[in-house]
Amino acid sequence: MLKRFAARVLARRARPSAKSGLVQSALAGHSALGLALGALIYIVCLSGAVAVFADDLGRWEWAATPESASVAPEAVDKAMAAGLVRAAEMAGGVEKVSVLYTLLPRPDWPHLAVRAYTLGGGEVTWQADADGVLADAPSDKWTDVIGDVHLGLTLPGLWGGLVVGTVGIALMSLLFSGILAHPRIFRDAFALRLTGGRRLGLADLHNRLSVWGLPFHLALSVTGTLFALASLMVVAIAQVGYHGNLARASAPLRGPMVAVDAAAQPLPPLALLQAQVADPTPGAARISRFYYVERPGTRGQRVLLDMTRRDGLTQGDRFYFDGEGKLLAPAGFLDGSIGLRVYGASLALHCATFGGLAVRLAYGVLGLALAVVSATGFSIFLARRRDRGRPLPGLERAWAGVTWGVPLAMALSAACTLVPGLAREPVYIGAFWLPVAALPLLSLLVPSGEGASRLLRRLLGGALLLLAVAHLASHGLGLPGAALVVDLILAGAGAGFIASTGVIGRRAAAPAAPASVAP
Secondary structure, three states: OHHHHHHHHHHHHHOOOHHHHHHHHHHHHHHHHHHHHHHHHHHHHHHHHHHOOHHHHHHHHOOOOOOOOOOOHHHHHHHHHHHHHHHHHHHOOHHHEEEEEEEOOEOOEOOEEEEEEEOOOEEEEEEEOOOOOEOOOOOOOHHHHHHHHHHHOOOOHHHHHHHHHHHHHHHHHHHHHHHHHOOOOOOOOOOOOOOOOHHHHHHHHHHHHHHHOHHHHHHHHHHHHHHHOHHHHHHHHHHHHOOOOHHHHHHHHHOOOOOOOOOEOOOOOHHHHHHHOOOOOOOOOOEEEEEEEEOOOEOOOEEEEEEEOOOOOOOOEEEEEOOOOOEEEEOOOOOOOHHHHHHHHHHHHHHOOOOOHHHHHHHHHHHHHHHHHHHHHHHHHHHHHHHOOOOOHHHHHHHHHHHHHHHHHHHHHHHHHHOHHHOOHHHHHHHHHHHHHHHHHHHHHOOOHHHHHHHHHHHHHHHHHHHHHHHHHHHOOOOOHHHHHHHHHHHHHHHHHHHHHHHHHHHHHOOOOOOOOOO
16 A cells, blocks of 8 residues: 555656646746846956957057058048038938047047937948048948947947946846855965866856956946946936936036037137147146037037046046037036046046056956856856756857857957948947857757857857958058057967867866866
8 A cells, every 4th residue: 555655656746747847937937037147247248358458459440541649630620521521411411410529549549530420320430541531431440339239238228228237236246145155265265276177167267256356346347337327327316306307417417518509600620629628737738539529510519529638547538618619618527526526537447548558458357357257157057057967958058159159249240340341330230249149049059068169169269360360461461560469369369269179178078077068
């Protein structure tokens, strides 16, 4: 009797029920959401590490354009006027050109470019030479697209800031919870056991990079979250403190306004603007980074001139002018209220616009470390599941597609800069997001997560090598030094990724190697 009863109970437990199926479906959905959130965190972190070098990569991107560290103000005026005429022709009238934006040359960005934003037509950018003559065809900057991925995942309106702000909050939560969950994390700050099991090595790498870069990671996640959610915060402040008046709530950040007047008015000369904001302090010369005109070509145009002073943790200041070029007021990032000065310093702290190349290199290394931390975190979760006998092989393969698919998508998108007809923002965006979405799905066709990882690393290494060789071939050996350095780094990284697949492949093939997942 007892034997029959026990057999009946065991058979009932072994038989799948509707409830267990529901639980399994819920767990699968929960894991998929975790994968999606982990992928977004990884994309934001990796794109931020790349965006730090926007000026350096921009010089690589525009290597065919002669470099000039300084351009006469009259040449800038000529380029601006020509850009306004072209934008008006494309948009169907000057009144449909909302903003004219000029990137001014400086030692670390020796190029002149004019960008126009039109109502309903998006944006378009033209390069210009030292005489202010615009290139015949527009050429959008690939590095701007990577910056847009970091700032708002190229989503429209407030949605991008909302999503990235949510990602920043999740990242901060993970940083704090990780510290609390590992009481020995600081005591073991230099314990790195890469020769043990795969899960142990990933955990040590994850924890060590988290500890070594913790101040940087916290500073970047806090400031990034604040900027991403800034628009929503202003809306909330307007409702609470200004009876819903959004203009009054955002006035300190928007600067002095100019009344709308559609009457024709020439663009004010750059020399007139710079003369009014020259710094009388010896040795503290300001550098103009960009020149920004709202409602250009009208009497109601408002002009903003950015002036950077590289003498500390500052984003520089921004000076506002009316349509005739009369100085209105600075933004106050240098000498304004405490709040505005903190805001300006936070911009510089997040974007690494202080300290020159040394600071950008430090930010790049620490930013890559944060991307590795975000990638290995989910890998450790998958490894722990496998070690406990509950593997998620589908997620292992998909996560390999995310980890190596995102940098591969960046390389494919960057390759579009070498084809004149494809050097446009919509092409860059499509060439990035299509592989990011497709590669995790295609990785499911590979037998294992480790196999997907090896395959994608080989593809990534080959893509980086081909990108460097194609860039050298298209521009010749007369490249600017900065562009040549980028090609050498791309080639070295590509060779390293290809070499790593051979080492890891032999380790995985060893008889004593434990089962593992792709990083």
